[in-house]
Amino acid sequence: MNEHISDAVIRRLPGYYRHLRELEKEGITQISSTELGELMGQTPSLVRQDINCVGGFGRQGYGYDVSRLKNGIGEMLGLNRKHCMIILGSGSIGSAVARYPSFAKEGFETIGMFDIDPARIGCTVANICIEPLDHLEAFCSSHVVDIAVLAVPAEAALETAERVAACGVNAIWNFAPVDLKLEAKHVEIVNVHLSDTLQVLSYKMEHPQT
């Protein structure tokens, strides 16, 4: 297995996992790179390259074993273990993440939610009581927190991220509309820019494929 998997391949892994899980549910046990490519909207050759990167799981001409490939990719994605998340900011985005049903199903469980707005503190979102941000440090020393979801305004993002990192949280899923970078190298960050996919759609409208 290639230890240096490119970001482009990593970003496609969740898609493979999703399609393979659907195929497994439908009772399909084998799939060719051509069929998987059609589901992914990729060429069969790229599918074979990607799957070689993650460790093979097939033999030329035989296709892939759906369950083995799904489980292999799932393990690489860390989906075989539970992740505890806290959400910083209880506005629309923070609340949508807390309420999104499939995260918990996939092992990403929200265990705490924090805000600075006195009007929101004490309210409940998806059975989680919103606590004041001042409780963050105490909460993190008494709970294992794997991931902090940043759903604060852009101008509060860096400060909040640094505070979370100082609490020993090693992963930040950032919804604030900034490209967050931290000095602390041990903190993994994924910046989500909701506008980006909207702009991709807008591009496709401007340049329809004929």
Add this chain to the structure above:
Amino acid sequence: MNEHISDAVIRRLPGYYRHLRELEKEGITQISSTELGELMGQTPSLVRQDINCVGGFGRQGYGYDVSRLKNGIGEMLGLNRKHCMIILGSGSIGSAVARYPSFAKEGFETIGMFDIDPARIGCTVANICIEPLDHLEAFCSSHVVDIAVLAVPAEAALETAERVAACGVNAIWNFAPVDLKLEAKHVEIVNVHLSDTLQVLSYKMEHPQT
């Protein structure tokens, strides 16, 4: 300009646009492929390839003119014109999209919101009154609707998408956790899978770069 720009390049364009807009705000007028690559987390060579794809905007050794490149990419993304959006489903995700402040700033304006839940109809989200889904057809014949945001449960996604397409809406931004495909070829669809970026983060936690 290459008319057949790959999906991978298209997906990077919003990131370029975002960084260039920031640079322009900071008063920076020229930028090299090395500097732009650092901001994007890409190699200078990939940056040069991408920008060649979209039409050049620079000369070897001179770097790129920030405003010209930003405006060129913005135009390709269709950001120089207004897009009217409707939101199907007024739950957490639909409401978060309606309230997200930067969409309207970028010309994506929500003009209608629909739901089937009688308890939500008549309520207001971000100054938009939620209408019954039965009003969809009448609304679409009396308004220009560029984009439908699908924020309905997975099991209602296909039916709602087909209904929206039958109303003449040509673009669907789908947040329902399914890979939506329609028979109607004129409809552009971008499927957003929120879990995907969370799984990328989880991958990075499992495989920290040393």
